[in-house]
Amino acid sequence: MKQETRKDEIINTAAKLFKEKGYSAVTMRDLATAMGMKAASLYNHINSKQDILKAIIISIAEDFTNGMNTIIKSEASNISKLKSIVDLHVNITSNNTNGMASLNNDWMHLEDQLDYYLQLRNEYEASFLIIIKEGIFSSEIKNSNPEIIMFSMLTTLRSLYLWIPKKEDLNANDLANSLSEVLIEGINN
Amino acid sequence: MKQETRKDEIINTAAKLFKEKGYSAVTMRDLATAMGMKAASLYNHINSKQDILKAIIISIAEDFTNGMNTIIKSEASNISKLKSIVDLHVNITSNNTNGMASLNNDWMHLEDQLDYYLQLRNEYEASFLIIIKEGIFSSEIKNSNPEIIMFSMLTTLRSLYLWIPKKEDLNANDLANSLSEVLIEGINN
């Protein structure tokens, strides 16, 4: 863990405010007040409001891409790859719930980096879908509509940022296990 | 179906824009341009930007409350109540995907009606949880963490607005059935 710089503090504070009200509704003066300084002072540390959003979203998106690449290259079964995806989401989200909110809700306000973000997201979903389809082909997974399966899993995983902060008693591993169970085995007795 | 008034057109157009960029990022001038008029002219039909948001969100929230009240009063099994909840979400979302986006993403920008909205939401989630807990008690549902089950189902259902517009080939009934299957039976073979 490197020492948190003033810039990091600003980005983390911004992520928290963006989570509460969204990127567009948070002003540089709001952010400055939360940091205990004046708006103009922020610019000693960051280049623009847009740069803050970029810093928050792109690094997380790249974490997902790297994680998915490792999973898809592994030799595990497709079901266990899905469990690894659940772990990946739980871990990344646990480490940065506020940033995950921006990634989910404010990606469309990216400017220069919007195309890059969308490319990462499309590739991620394509990999996810491949794993599901191969799992169906090998009879590990029920022969349902693969896109419905992905949609159902992915939306749950993408919403973890809303839920993890409410459950501080539950550690990341326990949550990932329970969630895998529900998502994969269903709830019917 | 009543004739769509000019006010309705404005609200529907606003919902579409809010879905794309969020409430805060859409200006009255954006909305006016999309309507083919000047911003000031909007005020012949609506009272304020905030009133548009209120009109979009509150009516949908009340639809959910009414639907849930009907379900919870019924004599059906708990599993079939859950299926009815899936139907409820699929139906409401199919009829108003744009509005659902605002309900999901912009509820925090409600002003006067924020407390009322939160009350409706809390009651809805409480009812949902009761059904799951009774289902566990009667052994219809696996003895997993009821909140994880609700979280998983509800986040999937809340995200339907993103997904339904991409799948116009799939009708509401088929989607509801497939989704119930995946959510309730799981995906493991």
Added chain:
DNA sequence: TCACTAAACTAACAAGTGTTAGTTTAATGT
């Protein structure tokens, strides 16, 4: 024909927006 009305318009407002320029302050290393 005339009054009424729905629905658009132009012009303007006060407040708030992100950002820049230039300055001050306090701590650090030589």
Added chain:
DNA sequence: ACATTAAACTAACACTTGTTAGTTTAGTGA
């Protein structure tokens, strides 16, 4: 003691925001 630097400040900018006031236009019913 002095130069340097990080990090705050004040003041201001050009522009955008939601909204209001008053006016014009075109269609409707008496």
